[in-house]
Amino acid sequence: MSAPVLEIHDGSLSFGARTLWSDLDLTVQPGEFLAVLGANGSGKTSLLRVILGQQRLGSGTVKIAGHPARRGSRDVGYVPQQRRIDALTPLRARDLVGQGLDGHRWGIGRPSGARRRRIESLLDQVGASDYANRPVGLLSGGEQQRVRIAQALIGDPRLLLCDEPLLSLDPHSQSTTTALVDQRRRTADTAVVFVTHEINPVLPYVDRVLYLAGGTFRVGSVDEVLNSATLSALYQTPVEVIRSGGRILVAGLPETIGQPGHEPHHVLGAS
Amino acid sequence: MSVWHQIFNFADYGQLLSLVRNSIIAGLILGIVGGLISTFVMMRDLPFAVHGISELSFAGASGALLLGVNVVVGSLTGSILAALTIGALGSRARDRNSIIGVLMPFGLGLGVLFLSLYKGRAANKFGLLTGQIVAVDTPQLAWLLGTSALVLLGLLLVWRPLTFASTDAELAAARGVPVKALSTIFMLLLGLSVAMSVQIVGALLVLSIICTPAAAAMRVTASPHVVTLLSVLFGVVSVVGGILLSLGSNIPISPYVTTISFAIYLVCRALGNRRARPVSHAVAPAVAPTRSTVTG
Numbered sequence: 001m002s003a004p005v006l007e008i009h010d011g012s013l014s015f016g017a018r019t020l021w022s023d024l025d026l027t028v029q030p031g032e033f034l035a036v037l038g039a040n041g042s043g044k045t046s047l048l049r050v051i052l053g054q055q056r057l058g059s060g061t062v063k064i065a066g067h068p069a070r071r072g073s074r075d076v077g078y079v080p081q082q083r084r085i086d087a088l089t090p091l092r093a094r095d096l097v098g099q100g101l102d103g104h105r106w107g108i109g110r111p112s113g114a115r116r117r118r119i120e121s122l123l124d125q126v127g128a129s130d131y132a133n134r135p136v137g138l139l140s141g142g143e144q145q146r147v148r149i150a151q152a153l154i155g156d157p158r159l160l161l162c163d164e165p166l167l168s169l170d171p172h173s174q175s176t177t178t179a180l181v182d183q184r185r186r187t188a189d190t191a192v193v194f195v196t197h198e199i200n201p202v203l204p205y206v207d208r209v210l211y212l213a214g215g216t217f218r219v220g221s222v223d224e225v226l227n228s229a230t231l232s233a234l235y236q237t238p239v240e241v242i243r244s245g246g247r248i249l250v251a252g253l254p255e256t257i258g259q260p261g262h263e264p265h266h267v268l269g270a271s
Numbered sequence: 272m273s274v275w276h277q278i279f280n281f282a283d284y285g286q287l288l289s290l291v292r293n294s295i296i297a298g299l300i301l302g303i304v305g306g307l308i309s310t311f312v313m314m315r316d317l318p319f320a321v322h323g324i325s326e327l328s329f330a331g332a333s334g335a336l337l338l339g340v341n342v343v344v345g346s347l348t349g350s351i352l353a354a355l356t357i358g359a360l361g362s363r364a365r366d367r368n369s370i371i372g373v374l375m376p377f378g379l380g381l382g383v384l385f386l387s388l389y390k391g392r393a394a395n396k397f398g399l400l401t402g403q404i405v406a407v408d409t410p411q412l413a414w415l416l417g418t419s420a421l422v423l424l425g426l427l428l429v430w431r432p433l434t435f436a437s438t439d440a441e442l443a444a445a446r447g448v449p450v451k452a453l454s455t456i457f458m459l460l461l462g463l464s465v466a467m468s469v470q471i472v473g474a475l476l477v478l479s480i481i482c483t484p485a486a487a488a489m490r491v492t493a494s495p496h497v498v499t500l501l502s503v504l505f506g507v508v509s510v511v512g513g514i515l516l517s518l519g520s521n522i523p524i525s526p527y528v529t530t531i532s533f534a535i536y537l538v539c540r541a542l543g544n545r546r547a548r549p550v551s552h553a554v555a556p557a558v559a560p561t562r563s564t565v566t567g
Contacts (some may be wrong), residue, residue, distance in 0.1 A: 002352060080441060089493070090495050091438055091496060100446075103446065104430050104435060106428055107427065107431065107432065108427055108430040131495075134493075137493070
């Protein structure tokens with residue numbers, strides 16, 4: 001097997017007296033699909049910020065494709081949450097994808113045929129060619145996410161980071177979005193770190209789960225982590241995991257975890 | 272009829288034209304700079320900040336008038352201080368708007384104080400609020416040229432990352448774009464542009480050059496290149512057109528500039544509404560076929 005795409009060794013992160021997680025050892029191989037689950041405030045977003053080089057670890061090391069994590073690494077593609085884009089934003093779908101290629105570079109850039117073809121090929125890969133010229137502010141949430149995936153992939157990253165990309169999408173768009181991410185890691189061996197609080201839409205694709213809760217974590221296969229015994233131990237309260245028709249339901253998650261003010265999270269829920 | 276002649280009077284037009292060569296050059300430059308910077312003002316949702324900066328620029332200019340120092344320098348000082356303050360304190364839209372709301376009347380008040388104390392020509396006072404382009408002299412033009420060159424160069428240098436940061440700051444930051452530094456640089460460039468515009472159209476009407484051109488362009492297209500070109504075109508047409516129309520009259524140029532700029536906006540808005548309708552209808556059916564290609 002080739003060298004790991006993401007290695008976190010002995011990582012810990014705390015804010016003041018509060019430890020989000022510590023002694024985290026995590027290795028993600030090329031083509032692997034890792035789902036990151038956990039309550040709000042359990043450090044999922046901070047983990048992404050660490051991988052993006054926007055947040056330093058309290059201790060330990062994080063390496064992307066063998067190099068220490070740094071801001072703006074070309075090895076990492078990033079798909080954010082779906083959020084509303086103003087209808088008058090002067091960008092078309094193709095321009096948003098182009099930003100993934102050279103939006104960070106200085107100067108005004110020069111139009112080139114190669115650049116245009118590359119953008120069109122990415123739009124085609126995510127099935128967004130039909131609305132390549134439509135203003136991004138007029139696209140539906142699902143269409144926007146496809147375009148954002150194309151933007152994240154155009155730099156040919158070795159690791160694709162997805163930060164709750166399914167939030168506020170309808171079930172159909174949720175499944176097409178996850179299918180696109182899965183397709184990429186199969187065809188290009190791109191590793192995927194997928195932060196979500198809904199395991200069910202990604203369940204068919206997940207290789208391993210990282211579950212963060214109350215300052216600790218568990219890593220393992222879906223079966224190893226998402227069971228009543230493991231989650232009860234993580235939350236230190238009885239939690240019941242029910243499997244039903246290929247879906248996972250969790251009952252009895254505590255209202256707050258550790259500090260007050262954190263919304264609890266159903267890992268799963270309906271939809 | 273006589274009112275009409277006061278507003279539009281084209282007697283001896285050829286002779287007048289040669290006298291205002293400087294002003295037309297100034298108008299051209301201002302139109303270009305205004306058109307370019309307005310696209311970012313719109314993307315970053317900063318029109319109110321532009322207004323706030325221009326009032327402090329007015330305070331700086333009137334202070335300079337009172338002290339008998341270079342008015343352009345006074346105007347630049349006021350607007351750069353305001354721009355940097357707004358940039359530093361107001362990263363979130365709510366904070367920003369309240370800071371501008373607090374700063375703006377203070378700036379206007381200072382300006383009024385300075386002008387009341389000033390004993391010079393009344394036309395100078397009025398000009399700072401409502402514009403005085405016909406009076407562009409050669410040293411003033413040199414200032415204008417220098418400032419514009421700086422703004423243009425700065426904008427071209429940061430164009431792509433600034434566009435990225437202005438359309439999705441969070442994502443741009445994740446890609447390593449220095450979002451905060453770019454915001455400061457942009458506020459500086461904006462301060463310079465506002466100070467220039469105050470010299471020409473006056474503090475009250477700066478928005479017609481630094482806001483309206485891009486607001487109009489964004490109504491008719493979403494292509495970033497076309498928006499930029501149209502915005503520059505609209506800026507130039509408004510300012511130079513305003514100068515040409517105002518020549519024979521003894522009315523300041525600002526009403527001409529603002530009216531042209533407003534008319535362009537109305538036309539673009541009407542065109543944009545026609546454009547948006549078929550698009551919104553097309554959204555629903557267009558989704559269905561692409562869905563099946565991906566899931567399949």
